[in-house]
Amino acid sequence: MHEALVQRTAPISAFRTAASGPRPLPWLAGLSASFVLLQLLLVVPGSGMGWDETVYFSQVSGELPAAFFSAPRARGISFLAAPAAALTSSITVVRVYLALLSGAGLFAALWVWRTLLPTRILFTAGALFASLWVTLFYGPTVMPNLWSAFGTLAAAGCFVRAARDRTDRRALAGLALSVVLVALMRPPDALWLVLALTAVSLAVRRWRRPVLLLLLGGALALGSAEWVIESYVRYGGLSARLHRASEIQGGMGWHMAVDDQIRSMDGRTLCRPCDVPWRHPPTALWLLALPLLTVAGVAAAPRIRRAAAAAVPAVVAAVISVPYLFLIDYAAPRFLLPAYALLALPAAEFLWWAAAGRDGRFRRARTGIVLVALTGHVAVQCAVLANTAAGSRDSRRDFSQAAASLQRMGVRPPCVLSGDHAVQLSFYTGCASRQTGGPDASITPGGLREAARQKRVAVVAPPDAETPAFARGWQHRTLPGTSRFGGYQVHLPATERAAR
Numbered sequence: 001m002h003e004a005l006v007q008r009t010a011p012i013s014a015f016r017t018a019a020s021g022p023r024p025l026p027w028l029a030g031l032s033a034s035f036v037l038l039q040l041l042l043v044v045p046g047s048g049m050g051w052d053e054t055v056y057f058s059q060v061s062g063e064l065p066a067a068f069f070s071a072p073r074a075r076g077i078s079f080l081a082a083p084a085a086a087l088t089s090s091i092t093v094v095r096v097y098l099a100l101l102s103g104a105g106l107f108a109a110l111w112v113w114r115t116l117l118p119t120r121i122l123f124t125a126g127a128l129f130a131s132l133w134v135t136l137f138y139g140p141t142v143m144p145n146l147w148s149a150f151g152t153l154a155a156a157g158c159f160v161r162a163a164r165d166r167t168d169r170r171a172l173a174g175l176a177l178s179v180v181l182v183a184l185m186r187p188p189d190a191l192w193l194v195l196a197l198t199a200v201s202l203a204v205r206r207w208r209r210p211v212l213l214l215l216l217g218g219a220l221a222l223g224s225a226e227w228v229i230e231s232y233v234r235y236g237g238l239s240a241r242l243h244r245a246s247e248i249q250g251g252m253g254w255h256m257a258v259d260d261q262i263r264s265m266d267g268r269t270l271c272r273p274c275d276v277p278w279r280h281p282p283t284a285l286w287l288l289a290l291p292l293l294t295v296a297g298v299a300a301a302p303r304i305r306r307a308a309a310a311a312v313p314a315v316v317a318a319v320i321s322v323p324y325l326f327l328i329d330y331a332a333p334r335f336l337l338p339a340y341a342l343l344a345l346p347a348a349e350f351l352w353w354a355a356a357g358r359d360g361r362f363r364r365a366r367t368g369i370v371l372v373a374l375t376g377h378v379a380v381q382c383a384v385l386a387n388t389a390a391g392s393r394d395s396r397r398d399f400s401q402a403a404a405s406l407q408r409m410g411v412r413p414p415c416v417l418s419g420d421h422a423v424q425l426s427f428y429t430g431c432a433s434r435q436t437g438g439p440d441a442s443i444t445p446g447g448l449r450e451a452a453r454q455k456r457v458a459v460v461a462p463p464d465a466e467t468p469a470f471a472r473g474w475q476h477r478t479l480p481g482t483s484r485f486g487g488y489q490v491h492l493p494a495t496e497r498a499a500r
Helices: 003-007 012-018 024-042 051-058 076-085 091-111 119-130 133-138 145-164 169-185 187-203 210-234 238-248 258-264 281-304 307-326 333-356 364-408 422-429 445-451
Strands: 415-419 456-461 475-478 489-492
Touching (some): 024 091, 024 119, 024 133, 051 422, 076 091, 076 169, 091 145, 119 133, 119 333, 133 145, 133 333, 145 169, 145 187, 145 210, 145 307, 145 333, 169 187, 169 210, 210 238, 258 281, 281 307, 281 364, 307 333, 333 364, 364 422, 415 422, 415 445, 445 456
Parallel strands (some): 415 456
Antiparallel strands (some): 456 489, 475 489
C-alpha cells in the first residue's frame, strides 16, 4: 500500500459514476433474502446447539442456568441473542431470529460499499461469501464469528470512504459502530482490525488523518470496555485474563495452522488436534484459490480505477488472518470468516474482469469458464453444508435421547451436570454445568459433593473412563441406546433424593 494507490484511483465523484448501473438496493436485498431463505431451508430444521453456543446462550437465557464463561469469550453474541433467549429456549425460534438478523447484517455490510463498487461486484462478492458452507451454517447460530465478519467488512468500507472523502460523516459514524461491533463480538479480531486500518492510514500520506486514528482507537476502547472491566471483576485483571485465555487456546505463539485450516474445510467445525487425514481435497479449493483470486483482483482493479476498494480489503484480511493461521495450533473454519468476507471483494473484481476482459465485452469461452468454476464452487459448498447440517441434526437427536435418559434417572432441575459433554447436556436437561477440571473448571470435587446435598447431581463419563475419586461411593448407571452416548456411565450420589 503506497501513495500510488491513491494517485491511480479516481476521486469520489468518479467512484459514484463507476458505481452507477443497476440500483444496489433490490439486488442486495434479494441476495440477503436468499441468504436467509437458504438458512431456513438447509440449516435451521432439526439443528442442535453446539458446545460454545450453549455457553453463550445460557448467559442470557430466561430458562437455563448460566454455564461457566471462560476467559477467551466475549459477550457480544449473548447480547445479540438476548431478545430471543429471554423468551424461549426453543432452538428453532432462536435459529429463525438469528437467521433474519444475519440477512440484515449481510445487507448492511455490503451496503456500505455501494458508492465504491458497482452493484455487479457487490452482488457477486456477497454471493461468493454467502454461498460458503461455513457462512450459511453459522448464520443462524449463537456464535460471534459471522458478526465479526460483517463488522470487519463494514469497517473496511467505511474506512475507505472516510479516508477519501473528508465530508463523509456517515462513513465516520459507520466506521466507529463497525469497530465497536467487532470488539463486542471478538476483542482480538477488533485489535487486529484496528492495527490493519491504522497501518493503511499511515502508509498512504493523504489518508493520515488524526480523526481516523482517534476514532479507531476510541471505538476499540469502547467496544472492549465490557470485556476489560469483566477481566478485573472475574479474572484477576486484564493480564491474568489474557494469560488464561492463551492457556485455554493451547498457548499463543508460532504455530503453522494453514494446513489445519485446509483440512477443516471439509465440514469440521473444530479441528483440535487437527491430525486428521485430508480426505476431501475439493473442499479446500476455495481456501487455496482465494489468495490467487485476490492478487489477480487487486492487479485488475487499478485498470478500472478501483484500486483502494480492492487493495484495502486484501491488506486487512491478511492482517486479521495472522493469529488464526500462524499463532494457534488448531483450526476452525469460522475463524477465517472476516477474511473471507473481505477477500470476496477483490475475488469478485477478478471474476468480472476474467469474464468480460478489459473492454467489458463478454466472451463466450471466458464467461463459460468462470460460470463452470462458480458452479463447481457452489456444488462443493452445498455438499459440505448438507453433511455438516446432518451432523448437527444427529447431534440434537443424540443429546435429546441422553437428556431423556438422565431425566428418567431423576436428574431434573434444579440439577448440576459434570463430566463429558456436560455443557451441551445441560442445555437439553435444564441443569447447570460445572466442571472440576479443564478449561471450564468452576467447582471443586468437594463443592460438587456439597451441591449434591441441595440439588440433583450427575457426573457423565465415557464407557472406559475411570470413575472420579470423589464419585467412587456413588451409584453407577449406564445410558442406554446406540447413539454416541450408548454405554456412557452416569455417576449419581447415593442419596435418597438423587435416586428418586
